[in-house]
Amino acid sequence: MSQPPLFRPITLRGITARNRVLISPMCQYSAVDGVVNDWHLVHLGKFAQGGAGIVMVEATAVTANGRITHGDVGLWHDGQIKPLERIAAFLRDNGAVPAIQLAHAGRKASMQRPWYGNAALTPEDQTRGDLPWPIVAPSPIPMEEGWLTPQELSEDEFGELLDAWRAATLRAVEAGFEMLEVHCAHGYLLHSFLSPLSNKRTDAYGGNRTGRMRFPLQVIETVRAVWPDTLPLAVRISSVDGVDGGIELADSVVFAREAKARGVDLIDCSSGGLLGSATAAGIPRGYGFQVPFAETIRKEAEIPTIAVGLILHPDQAESIVERGQADLVAIGREALFDPNWTLHAQLELTEEKETFADWPKQYGWWLERRESGLRKLEGWKLPFRRN
Template sequence: MSQPLLFQPIALRGVTAKNRILISPMCQYSAADGLASDWHLVHLGKFAQGGAGIVMTEAAAVTAEGRITHGDVGLWHDGQIAPLERIATFLRDNGAVPAIQLAHAGRKASMQRPWYGNAALNADDHARGDLPWRVVAPSAIAMDEGWLTPDALDLDELASLREHWRLATLRAVEAGFDLLEVHCAHGYLLHEFLSPLSNRRPDGYGGDRQGRMRYPLEIIETVRAAWPADKPLSVRISSVDGVEGGLELADQIAFAIEAKARGADLIDCSSGGLLGSATAARIPRGYGFQVPYADEIRKSAGIATIAVGLILHPEQAEQILANGQADLIAVGREALFDPNWPLHAQLALTEPGGEVFEAWPQQYGWWLERREPGLRRLGGPALPFRKG
């Protein structure tokens, strides 16, 4: 009996994930001073218990200025290592590859937590103690009316930020993560360098595509040099801006080729986010709406890709892999709805036989296996996710 592609192991450099399911980074806006808490441990830990092959933390800011909100996790000082190390250890001990995303929010920093409005900080936020801070970007262009106008980064600041990325990478190593992702998507700093709509620099870091790619590629080089050679590096991109005059897929194929040449192993293919919320892209959304980007980048750039975006059903995920459109399937908000999505997907895609719950954590499977015969005697399907 053949194993579904979704549940076949995948080797990435010296790291092997037990299956092709990756839990996407999802900001929780619940940290204090950049410190991950018990909330983050439980939030991420249940995805490992739920059977995911790779579990990625939310974006960890490489500087305090690089946070999106006051609630963001960070890795800008050594005191932030231990809480993340606790999480990485739990993920690994429960069968998942621990992964971390590093980021800088650029002009989208100093924002409200989303449940307060997901916009620029205002007087109500100030009253809560969430005060604004200096915002930086490639060019002094505000994201929208009413938003803070960022300061354009000078050459000394670019060099300083490269060092912050390097140090954050070393802290991620010390925390015990096995996969690292550089965030170049969703309108944050490195995406802002890539897009002609947000990068109007007159120096060698702006202008044509090559100039706009220069700084993100320098960050990838910096991170790759600090990250162990036997561990994989992912780069998350917005495959298109979805806005007139913005990035097109051809631009990001060219970027993926250059990222690969600098040691990237995976391209995580999202889209949009340059203007407005990262979760409110101006691109029509249907099931698997970003899969064509992962497919085209995989083929044209010759690099492994991660498909993400409204991939809700096990059969859908399996077909994406069977079609050769991606190498990994990223699940985000569907995992919030069902933290056991990978285990349920395995039931849905495999034929009955043997112990039904053998892939589940022993502490759960022991109980559920013994409940199963009684439920069957009551009639009706005991396992709604089960194939057949």
């Protein structure tokens, strides 16, 4: 019996993922001085054990001042490589492609961890040791009233930032990651260059769409130049700002084409986040509410896409891939609810008798034997299966 489309392997440059499920980067705000720890290993490792094809490390800052919070992961110095190398190796050893997202928070840097308020740092945060630091952006416009006012980046500073992106990329290579994503979404630095609402520059890095795209595209060029040719590069975008006067889908199609011309292999199609939290959306939220963005960009920019956003059910994910709306499906908070989401989806979408053949052998061995007994029980039905 042929594999359901969601579970057909996909080859991206020189790597092949076992299925079309990608675990979205989800910040844990639990690093110390940018260094990952056992929490991150277990958090991410569960998703590889749970069957996902690609598992992506959360937004990883390319500079210390580019962190969102004091708890963010970083790759701005060599001491951060080895702990991430351990994670990449575990993901790979358990069948998943190890991926990482590189980011700079821009004007949304130096903020609270979300469980303390998800807003600007307060004196109470400072008593916990979370002191504010200077932040930068394309223009000196605070994210919202009461937030820090960023310093407008000078043209001399662009070169320093490109050097930081280059160095972080090389560290990601050394750590053993096989896919990299550049974060151009959710109100962070590169998105704030793209949006006319946050970029009011009058030099070559502002003004019309070409000017606003200039620095994000320079970052992409810098990363692609040192990221191995055999490995895929993705870019996460906010397909629309969802705010009057902001980025529209037509802008994102043009940006996707330009990114593709510079060696990008996938566009990860999110939305919103220019104002408020990273997950704030100015468009109606429903199941798969961002899938049409992935479908349009895939078709009009002729580039593979990742669909993300309230994709909860196996049938829903299967339909997205089967109908050609996207090439990969990103699962985020639903994977926090069920780290074995991918394996459970496979049970639901296939009719194979070897029910647990693709589970880790340490689990599958037990579950196969349990099932043989459960089948003898009157009225028993295997969970997560259609039949």
